[in-house]
Amino acid sequence: MTEPNLRMEEMTWPEVGQALEAGFTTVVVALGATEQHGPHLPLLVDAARGDRLGLEVARRLGNALVAPTIRVGCSEHHMAFPGTLSLRRQTLEALCMDYTVSLARHGFRRVCFVPSHGGNFAPLAEMLDDLRSAVAPDCAVDAYSDLMGFMAFWKNAVSIEAPGLEDRVGGHADISESSEMLCIRPDLVHESRAERGHVQDFDEELAERIFRDGFRTVTPNGILGDARGMSADIGERCIASAADGIAAALDASD
Numbered sequence: 001m002t003e004p005n006l007r008m009e010e011m012t013w014p015e016v017g018q019a020l021e022a023g024f025t026t027v028v029v030a031l032g033a034t035e036q037h038g039p040h041l042p043l044l045v046d047a048a049r050g051d052r053l054g055l056e057v058a059r060r061l062g063n064a065l066v067a068p069t070i071r072v073g074c075s076e077h078h079m080a081f082p083g084t085l086s087l088r089r090q091t092l093e094a095l096c097m098d099y100t101v102s103l104a105r106h107g108f109r110r111v112c113f114v115p116s117h118g119g120n121f122a123p124l125a126e127m128l129d130d131l132r133s134a135v136a137p138d139c140a141v142d143a144y145s146d147l148m149g150f151m152a153f154w155k156n157a158v159s160i161e162a163p164g165l166e167d168r169v170g171g172h173a174d175i176s177e178s179s180e181m182l183c184i185r186p187d188l189v190h191e192s193r194a195e196r197g198h199v200q201d202f203d204e205e206l207a208e209r210i211f212r213d214g215f216r217t218v219t220p221n222g223i224l225g226d227a228r229g230m231s232a233d234i235g236e237r238c239i240a241s242a243a244d245g246i247a248a249a250l251d252a253s254d
Ligand SMILES: [Zn+2]
Pocket: 037, 045, 046, 116, 117, 172, 173, 177
C-alpha cells in the first residue's frame, strides 16, 4: 500500500477534511531558516531539512499531517554572511501563533513544532506558553526545544555510520548536515568545496558565544565542525536518528 500524502499544502481541501475525519488530528510544523551554510551548501538547507524532518516525525507520530515549513527563522547570528534572512523573535512567534490558531480551528488536536535550525530552539521554548494559551485546552501544543539533544542525535548517527569521524559533527554545515543534503538536494551540494570549519564540541559556552558575537567571528567560512567525509548513508542515518529522537521526546511530553 502506498503511503498517503501527508503534506497538507499538496492536498486538496476535501482531502484535508477527510484526513481529519479519519483521525489525522496531529500536525507537525518545522521551523527552518534561510541562511549561510558554508562555501559548499545553499541558503535553503534548514528549510529543506525541515521539510524532510517534519515528514519523518509525522510518520513516526502516526495519524499526523505536515504543515508548510516556516522557511525563514531567527538567524541574526548569521547576518554577517551575504544572503541570510532573519526574523525577529516576535515575528517568528507571530507566525507560530497564527499557524497554531489556524490549525486548531480546523480541528487539529495536537500541533507539534520541530526546529531544523539552531537559532529557533530558544525562541520556540520561550513562546510555548503563549502558543498554548492561544487555543482551547482540547488542542495540545508541543515543541522539541532541546538543542543539545539534537546535537547528540547527529553525533550518535555519525559514530555508527562513520566511526572516528564524530568529532567532525559541529552542528552547522558539518559532516552531518552536509550528508543530509546529499540525500535531500544532492544537486545543490558542492562537495569539492567542503572544508573544515571551527572544530570544537558544541556546548553551552560555544552556543552562547555564537549567539552573542555572531557566527563569523567564530568561524570565518561559516562551518561549525568539518564538512569533509560526507555521504548519503551518513545523511539517512542522521535524518532517522533525529526523527526517532524527536518523535520519542514529543510522545513523552504528551
Ligand atoms: Zn543548518
